[in-house]
Amino acid sequence: MRIDKLLANMGYGTRKEVKALLKGGNVRINGQPEKSAKVHVDTEKDQVTVMGEEVEYREYIYLMMNKPGDLISATEDAHDTTVIDILQPEDHVFDPFPVGRLDKDTEGLLLITNDGVLNHRLTSPKKNVGKTYYAEIDGRVTEEDVSQFAEGVTLDDGYKTKPGHLVVLSSGEQSEIELTITEGKFHQVKRMFEAVDKKVVYLKRIRIGELDLDEELELGEYRELTDEELQYLMKITKLD
Ligand code: URA
Numbered sequence: 001m002r003i004d005k006l007l008a009n010m011g012y013g014t015r016k017e018v019k020a021l022l023k024g025g026n027v028r029i030n031g032q033p034e035k036s037a038k039v040h041v042d043t044e045k046d047q048v049t050v051m052g053e054e055v056e057y058r059e060y061i062y063l064m065m066n067k068p069g070d071l072i073s074a075t076e077d078a079h080d081t082t083v084i085d086i087l088q089p090e091d092h093v094f095d096p097f098p099v100g101r102l103d104k105d106t107e108g109l110l111l112i113t114n115d116g117v118l119n120h121r122l123t124s125p126k127k128n129v130g131k132t133y134y135a136e137i138d139g140r141v142t143e144e145d146v147s148q149f150a151e152g153v154t155l156d157d158g159y160k161t162k163p164g165h166l167v168v169l170s171s172g173e174q175s176e177i178e179l180t181i182t183e184g185k186f187h188q189v190k191r192m193f194e195a196v197d198k199k200v201v202y203l204k205r206i207r208i209g210e211l212d213l214d215e216e217l218e219l220g221e222y223r224e225l226t227d228e229e230l231q232y233l234m235k236i237t238k239l240d
Pocket of ligand 1: 189203
């Protein structure tokens with residue numbers, strides 16, 4: 001990779017600013033001063049320093065966000081603030097995007113990465129990765145709903161969902177539930193409840209597979225996945 005691209009990717013400025021950095025003699029490759037922006041480096045082998053500080057090259061970024069209910073799950077939007085808009089500049093340089101979608105008013109666990117392969121694997125229905133939601137429902141959720149969800153329910157467009165695992169946490173005029181589904185159809189949780197004549201009034205994703213939302217994260221906060229969490233996601237989505 002060209003040295004100017006690498007340094008720009010790592011957040012050392014625009015290509016123009018990086019060029020100036022190089023011209024100013026601030027960059028060394030394997031100890032040797034380098035002024036050309038065009039020279040190529042091998043990110044596996046070459047040691048690059050800027051003003052004496054080693055540049056740690058990384059290609060991918062993996063973030064977990066506690067999405068608030070006023071951001072949209074997209075990289076950019078003409079009207080609304082997106083989950084990417086609120087990232088720090090040093091994370092922006094990786095060109096990350098959200099893995100799958102949560103509705104604007106849905107809160108909770110959202111993964112953000114620039115790893116297209118992991119994104120594809122996590123969102124593929126073939127992988128059967130469970131996504132667990134906590135929801136508050138207007139209406140009394142019954143054991144009959146639990147059985148219907150276990151069989152799959154028919155949505156407004158005639159599509160029959162795969163089985164969903166519904167756990168009733170409390171049942172009354174308003175109910176609290178947890179639902180695990182392995183698909184990601186548009187507004188799926190809301191539409192599954194509509195199929196049994198009930199309305200979701202609050203929705204939060206709390207888990208993907210066995211990866212829990214870090215409850216330490218306030219709404220709108222995010223952190224990098226730990227190595228263990230990342231290994232787990234790689235393992236459950238591994239190609240057979
Ligand atoms: N199901 C929904 O209805 N909305 C979401 O944001 C996620 C799942």
